[in-house]
Amino acid sequence: MPNGGGSNGMGKPRMGTVRSLALLLGLAAVITWAAPARVGQETPDAFLPADGAVPGWLRDGELQRYAGEELYAYIDGGAEIYQEYGFRRVVVQDYKNAAEKSVSLEIFEMETPAAAYGIFTFKRSGKGTSVPLGSGAELEDYYLNFWKGRFLVTLTGFDEKAGTIDGILAVGGAVDAKIRDRAEVPELASALPRKGLRPGSIKYLKGPLGLNNIYPFYTARGLDFAAAVKGDYENGSMLIVMDYGTAQVRAKAWAELGAYLEGSDRFKRSGASVGGVALFQDGRSRFAAFASSGSRLLVGISPDPSASIAIVGQSR
């Protein structure tokens, strides 16, 4: 099964990161207290490091809380993607050290662990450094995302300097130590063939907003899948697997999507269907091969038509 970003082929850690990781592991060893609520019932407040919990870092400013539709007030114009995955609440707390470095901590509680994994895969770049936090974590130049249970934790620094990265990892480690929820990567992620897969590229999707961010289907109908997963491959191909729950629902969705593609000015049919694979060329001269397998619709995308068909074939 593809991993959740916890140990993949991403970039080599920098020297500063190595030092920070050592700090993180040391910190995790000394943070041992347990939250009083039962596993599965905690809210994000329970995971906030108190003053003194992270040596050198103190809370700065007021705690912010947003639940449900209130997210629009916090992430004006950008809340929809969280809502698409299934959002419950978020807490936001800044931390500051004596050198006036700031770190912003956001703990998002999602509706399900799959939603937390999904928004984690959506937010990570796949180009950062894997770090041992939660069920999967990626450290980028100035920020960190990790997921654990139904929680997504995002820490943002305001520069890329070592002291800031140390703070991100230290505060993140303290939060990780407090979250006791655990969850596995959704089974659908295993639908991506392993050979040539770039693990950091995996995106787990719950709706058309996320999908349109990785591949523009514009106003196509038939994208009301239950869940989907996308992966990139070493040969430049991309594979999207959309699961509709049943073959009947998938067949109806494909009928709608196929009709849209035939009539769209952004897609052009490329020959007749062969072996149950329909091939289209998109507005960027890439080829998109569509095929069905039970409840799933498979889409292989590549500049090379044979590669797009091949990647779909591997997944059937």
Place this chain on the structure above:
Amino acid sequence: MIRTIGRRDFFKTSAGAGLTLAMGRVLSAVGRPAKAQAAFVAVGIGDDYGQAAVKAVELLGGIKPFVPKGAKVALLPNVQSRHPGSFTKPEILRAVIRLCKKAGAVEVNCLSWQTAKQWEDTGLKAVIDAEGAGLKIFDKDESLFKPVLVPGGIALKEARVLAALDDHDVLINMPITKDHAGNKFTGSMKNLMGLNSPGSNRAFHRPNWKTDPGDVAHLDQSIVDLNKAVRPALNIVDATEFITTNGPFGPGELIKPRKVVAGTDRVAVDAYCASLWGLKPEDIIQIKRGAEQGLGRIGQGKAGVREARI
């Protein structure tokens, strides 16, 4: 200077009186095309982002054709988030305030319904204070927004624009270009949502947006329609350092083209900005429809762009 304005405060002002007495004015002043209609996109490039902004405006022929002597100027930077690459750089705002004042503007104000904290966290308030400009923050009270009919509106028949805009002679739109999870791109056209009321902006999404495949197109069409009602004299876009993922809020992947992009053609400006991170302008519904519906042009190629390094 920061001023938070509620309904009661606003209706004591001349702008409020003007709204009640002269509804027919409908943004005509800020909607008036600038005298200088440069057909090209001007780009200043360099590590000094303030100077890059000055260079871009110079390429267009300077600020004077856009800001007449004695004008009251409204500026619209983006303060959506404090994360790196998600808000207009303070040094660009500083440069534009200075340009306006040098041209003889009698008043330069940033208008906003965002919070004072956002202006403080982004460092933009400090610049406004230091440069002697004004920051007018309005409550999200619908009575502070003026209904504006959208000529040729398809998704949006009526916008609700900050009424205080009518008290200014010139609007300079100052977005940062960046990723947007909803419709993949934000630039000069989408930034005008910062003048439209939050209540009206919510209608840019359909109630069943989670399952409605037409929602993204509806959002983009609403943005295009809003731009039919409000026409900035000039757009100065921060494309120096911006996020290409996890927008519009971030944090996300940063790229650093070190460019400030200026122009009067919002479609052309946005098409240029989209191309900076490999997007095809025709793939962005708001840009494509903006061109189709007469807001500007895509695809002028190199002839439509003038770049200069500082």
